[in-house]
Amino acid sequence: MTANILVVEDEPAIQELIAVNLEHAGHHVIRTRDAEGALQIVNHALPDLLLIDWMLPGTSGVALAKQLRHEERTRQIPIILLTARSSEQDKIQGLEAGADDYVTKPFSPRELLARIKAVLRRRAPEMTDEPVDVGGLRLEPATRRVFGAGKPLQLGPTEFRLLHFLMTHIERVHSRSQLLDQVWGDHVFVEERTVDVHIRRLRKSLEPSGHDRLIETVRGAGYRFARV
Amino acid sequence: MTANILVVEDEPAIQELIAVNLEHAGHHVIRTRDAEGALQIVNHALPDLLLIDWMLPGTSGVALAKQLRHEERTRQIPIILLTARSSEQDKIQGLEAGADDYVTKPFSPRELLARIKAVLRRRAPEMTDEPVDVGGLRLEPATRRVFGAGKPLQLGPTEFRLLHFLMTHIERVHSRSQLLDQVWGDHVFVEERTVDVHIRRLRKSLEPSGHDRLIETVRGAGYRFARV
DNA sequence: CCCACATGTAACATTTCTGTCACACGACCT
DNA sequence: AGGTCGTGTGACAGAAATGTTACATGTGGG
Missing domain, CATH: 3.40.50.2300 (Response regulator)
Known part of the structure; x- marks a missing residue:
């Protein structure tokens, strides 16, 4: 809070x-x-x-x-x-x-x-705790768990927030700057390349279930979470 | 309600x-x-x-x-x-x-x-006087006792309330702040780290029956009581 | 008054996470 | 092909989160 x-x-x-x-x-x-x-x-x-x-x-x-x-x-x-x-x-x-x-x-x-x-x-109204299901991936804010193909996946805190944001904003391309604002927060001062590293880590975490390819790179623009 | x-x-x-x-x-x-x-x-x-x-x-x-x-x-x-x-x-x-x-x-x-x-x-809802059974642990609010693998375990007052809350809200991750509100009370001014110490004490108390691993740490988020 | 117990904090140890780099790789352009 | 730009990748040191122990205080019962 x-x-x-x-x-x-x-x-x-x-x-x-x-x-x-x-x-x-x-x-x-x-x-x-x-x-x-x-x-x-x-x-x-x-x-x-x-x-x-x-x-x-x-x-x-x-x-x-x-x-x-x-x-x-x-x-x-x-x-x-x-x-x-x-x-x-x-x-x-x-x-x-x-x-x-x-x-x-x-x-x-x-x-x-x-x-x-x-x-x-x-x-303060409660923030949304609703689970999100996209392309075979399931993310549950309440339990802080992510399932790929039914199997639980292990993500770090930032990876989790990042995935949550991407999954709730499907298809759209997000610039590194936008991701920093939305996932890290408005006021933080970090390199944009940091986003790349976390995307990389997130992909690695999603790899076991093969869902890493859902996160697409849009060259010159940013990243996007695909529908399928 | x-x-x-x-x-x-x-x-x-x-x-x-x-x-x-x-x-x-x-x-x-x-x-x-x-x-x-x-x-x-x-x-x-x-x-x-x-x-x-x-x-x-x-x-x-x-x-x-x-x-x-x-x-x-x-x-x-x-x-x-x-x-x-x-x-x-x-x-x-x-x-x-x-x-x-x-x-x-x-x-x-x-x-x-x-x-x-x-x-x-x-x-929080569901905090009644009904006994709770989860993962081989049994907690009886009425008698204020806890059994692990049939054997009685000895917990302190705070440990008991903490365990009660966790056992009635399985799987869900609770932040330290939420635990302070729900277990200690809204109006108490204590450090969030205090929660860690009591979690530690609770785990130690549950150790004799091996149920201490039911209390999971979710890094960057809080604690959770596992289903099994 | 003393003792056992419970509790909150501080302090220190350990583990995990993060942000940055440096460099590799591939795409795109001329 | 060569060059430039954007992105992927692995390593690493500092920061942050959590585990653990010790201690001071408070409380209630003998």
Whole structure:
């Protein structure tokens, strides 16, 4: 469960602490130090969750939360407030402002991550677990198994994701770049040739059942999974 | 999705109203009027969900919730709090007490049922008190015992819950995060690596009968209980 | 208060996976 | 044929995931 999280925090040390922890948990972190920056970023691309410090230079975190709740585009983005004070009054104001949760500083990274997880779960629909059958190959996300001609095949994690993507996008040719985005993720920085190597490994893994030829090379374009 | 629901409510009229609605929806309702009664019932048989009124004679609903969260046996039972007040303050205390959700009186039956459904959905199905037999292993929730090849095995509490969950969800791969949610509970803040250690302990406990190999590691994904 | 047990973490060991290279091979063009 | 480009292939070192052990803490019972 990875997400794009916008951290609005003016104190560099705390911002860094948070970012490190969130990224360690696999989240993608975008940072800004005040409400203005937050609004600008949000207008550009909606994050999955906002982590807002209560005290900000200029517009306060609570005010920012309220404002985001008022606009249609941003109304549904979960918000977690960070507050240094533990006053009940603040908590009330925070929840009234529309925050989904709040975390009191000092907080443990674990606690922060747990809250984020809980908040995200409330809005995240489950990803598709449906098995895929193509050309005699069967891939089951739930059990994380692949069968070729009835026999189980052994794939590594990346091979599995790659095959899953290809099998759910039959016939179409995917460039290395597209595959990197879809299988590795938007933000990763790896050589395009890496895709070749994994295609090679995947083919090798599919070889025992003879299904390796289902993955076709389209010279100058990329790779494709054939129907038959 | 039907469940055993313990309703802790001192006002007879409201208790009746709730019970009628829940039963109409197919749930089995157990009733009590105070915290003491609730604890007694819980000690006898664990319900699938607790519906607790905020205001109770004697021990308050919040205190009861906290107490249940504190004990190993009852930690994972979902709790929904009923409150007559709409104060945000209550909301906060309720969430801090470990409630999964809360409903403000007066509430519509539809709303109550919706919340119950939502809370129950987070919990995996099939975790009943029925004995489970898989691959020569037998687990009896009622007696809290496990037999491997006919001989009794000795497991710790967490090992038992973990094995129970795995045995009732054969073949499927569970991420560490999912296992934490299902075996430890939603609200617990522990490291994911803790799962590994308990898997290790569980395997060791199953070793005497050779059933330790039934628990498979799926690299990059999590763990699974094999069929055979 | 002491003891046995259970639990969560840290630390270290081991295995597996990944990304890159360097080079081989084959396709395509002139 | 020769040359160029794109892809296949095998090797390898670093990174990541998991196994394993040890330890500190907490808890409940004698």
